[in-house]
Amino acid sequence: MQEQLIFEDHYKKLGLEMFSEENLGTINGTQFGYDIKILFIPEGYELTIDFNHYKVSKTSLFFLTNQHLTIEKGKEEAILLYYNRDFYCIQIHDKEVACDGLLFHNIFEIPFVELTDTEASDIKNLFQHIKNELEWKDSSAEEMIRTYVKQIIIRATRNWKKQHLNNDTVRIPSSEFDIFRDFSRHLEIHFREKHNVADYAELLHMAPKTLTHKFKSLNLESPNQLIINRILLEAKRLLIYTDKPVKEVAYNLGYEDPAYFNRLFTNKTGNTPSNFKKNYSSGKKYNF
Structure with missing residues (x-):
């Protein structure tokens, strides 16, 4: 059994779980119910979020808070990053990449962004950097991890805008958003x-x-x-x-x-x- 990858300091918490078809049970359930969650999900997975079923046709990032998640099938290794507001919530700096930003609560209920192969590779590298920091347990790990989390959210926010603003799905000018x-x-x-x-x-x-x-x-x-x-x-x-x-x-x-x-x-x-x-x-x- 692999060592649990988690950072905890007083009220702050962040953890990382790698999973695939063999250990979906580690993700399903209620243990992450109150955490903010970012999932890196490869093509071929099927999952239900609340009452909506998703078949992942392209590697995607899912952004969840208190939604009910069940992952039903998938082969390649996927990643769950989970953390609480005490670890990362920078609303006072930039609402778009905060814990209540575009990705986590929006009126269109679109909780994911699809990634190109290049984007998926870049994002996966950021998760790997977080994993390395959690394993090294250096005194500067917390700030380094927070930097990588912010990069993931910024990249995904840009993608979300590109995929969902001023297109056939949602026609909202950026100035009105x-x-x-x-x-x-x-x-x-x-x-x-x-x-x-x-x-x-x-x-x-x-x-x-x-x-x-x-x-x-x-x-x-x-x-x-x-x-x-x-x-x-x-x-x-x-x-x-x-x-x-x-x-x-x-x-x-x-x-x-x-x-x-x-x-x-x-x-x-x-x-x-x-x-x-x-x-x-x-x-x-x-x-x-």
Whole structure:
């Protein structure tokens, strides 16, 4: 059994796991649930993130926080880098490459970037440098590792922009993107207690109509629908991956009236929360 590659100092933590078909069990499960995660996934892997299934056709980087991850198959060696906010969160320096930057929480729910062969080789070398630092355990390792993590995120952020901005998937001018990134960040922080567009417009220092118009003008889902989507996603996670009863799920998501939550869930998904949990647990899969 290989030595665990991990850095820990007071509240700061970062670790690296190499895995392949033989040891997928080391990745699947809940042990990394609260960590920020970057996965280097070669072609041929299949994985489920929350309720979406991915077949990896090109080497890709996946960026996850509290999503539920299950890796189902894959042959070549893959890499999981995991860390907490105390180790790396530089929001005050550059929002785009922070722990709440473009890659980890965005309204388009695109948690990965595809890499060319050259990019994949460069990124894999950065992971190798991190592995070396973790093995050497030098006194300067922490700062060196943080530098390599930042390089991975910067390279991936550039790729994400190239692949998802001003193209057929998402048509958002770079000059307009701050508002969407900030909305995503606030939504991730506040979705349990703030359910109205006006709440987020206030955080963004604009009128609710202005915020809604910005989304509409770019043919994006409305802020109201995105708020509902985020609440429903969390509801599905709690229903499937925990033993919480429906009433407790409703309270957890900020609904004092469980009946109202039940009606909202049923109206938007076509299933009551109880039926959703029962059907999914019995093997019926949904496409969201």
